[in-house]
Amino acid sequence: PSFENLLVESRGPVGLITLNRPKALNALNDALIDELVVALGAFDADEAIRCIVLTGSEKAFAAGADISMMANFSYMDVFKSNFIARNWSGITAIRKPIIAAVAGFALGGGCELAMICDFIIAADNARFGQPEVKLGILPGAGGTQRLPRAVSKAKAMDLCLTGRMMDAAEAERAGLVSRVVPLDRLLEEAIEAATVIAGYSLPIVMMIKESVNRAYETPLAEGLIFERRVFHSTFGTEDQKEGMAAFLQKRAPEFKHR
Numbered sequence: 001p002s003f004e005n006l007l008v009e010s011r012g013p014v015g016l017i018t019l020n021r022p023k024a025l026n027a028l029n030d031a032l033i034d035e036l037v038v039a040l041g042a043f044d045a046d047e048a049i050r051c052i053v054l055t056g057s058e059k060a061f062a063a064g065a066d067i068s069m070m071a072n073f074s075y076m077d078v079f080k081s082n083f084i085a086r087n088w089s090g091i092t093a094i095r096k097p098i099i100a101a102v103a104g105f106a107l108g109g110g111c112e113l114a115m116i117c118d119f120i121i122a123a124d125n126a127r128f129g130q131p132e133v134k135l136g137i138l139p140g141a142g143g144t145q146r147l148p149r150a151v152s153k154a155k156a157m158d159l160c161l162t163g164r165m166m167d168a169a170e171a172e173r174a175g176l177v178s179r180v181v182p183l184d185r186l187l188e189e190a191i192e193a194a195t196v197i198a199g200y201s202l203p204i205v206m207m208i209k210e211s212v213n214r215a216y217e218t219p220l221a222e223g224l225i226f227e228r229r230v231f232h233s234t235f236g237t238e239d240q241k242e243g244m245a246a247f248l249q250k251r252a253p254e255f256k257h258r
């Protein structure tokens with residue numbers, strides 16, 4: 001399919017999606033999110049793709065939900081359409097890993113979109129924030145829930161209540177991003193990381209993603225039971241046999257993704 005608000009390509013086993021609505025700093029309107037769900041779903045279903053990178057422009061990953069779209073929404077509009085769960089929940093349904101490569105602004109829904117991804121690699125010019133308070137709304141795509149889990153209550157409250165931005169260094173100190181790299185290295189670094197992941201067994205990688213995400217949904221004891229069941233199931237894969245045989249034979253594994 002062709003997209004109006006995205007650029008989609010593959011780099012070997014890595015699917016690359018670039019948010020591309022430059023005139024509005026990649027503001028997230030419904031059309032863009034609908035397209036994103038289609039593009040992510042296509043990569044999720046494509047056997048040749050084993051990891052996904054989501055990025056924006058050098059100036060903005062995404063400056064938030066589209067304010068011109070929301071300005072005249074009524075309560076009934078947003079309630080009946082289930083804004084924003086209607087289409088955003090399609091993003092959380094993706095089972096392959098998604099790396100957010102963030103440069104420039106990641107604000108409001110842009111920060112929330114980055115947090116839905118499995119981890120964030122930030123360029124040194126990245127700026128994160130939840131400025132919704134300034135608009136008379138609150139973060140509605142997980143900002144009040146994912147941010148305190150990613151950073152701390154203090155930092156999440158500070159960001160959500162003041163609406164200030166934090167730079168890449170602060171975001172790394174706070175634990176929101178896993179690495180900060182120079183802007184001109186961002187895409188390279190994200191694709192390198194995705195290529196490493198894509199070299200491993202896809203079903204195992206999917207089990208790891210599912211299991212880590214469980215840490216946020218369950219008490220520790222239940223999460224450990226979930227992990228153990230998934231761990232046991234890895235011994236039912238061909239790739240566990242291959243991975244361990246390769247180690248013992250001092251050679252590189254050739255995973256079959258089964």
Ligand code: HXC
Pocket residue numbers: 023024025027028063064065066067068084105107108109110131132135138139140141
């Ligand atoms: C619609 C936006 C936009 C947005 C930027 N633009 N952000 N349009 N929705 N969220 C548009 C501007 O109107 C402008 O259009 C063009 O993009 C360039 O932006 P400028 O403001 O001229 O750029 P700059 O001066 O560099 O400032 C960058 C900025 C600022 C600091 C990021 O644009 C800004 O504060 N944007 C809003 C950020 C925000 O409040 N985000 C949260 C949205 S609420 P024109 O046509 O004038 O050139 C949200 C709710 C989430 O996300 C809950 C549900 C998902």
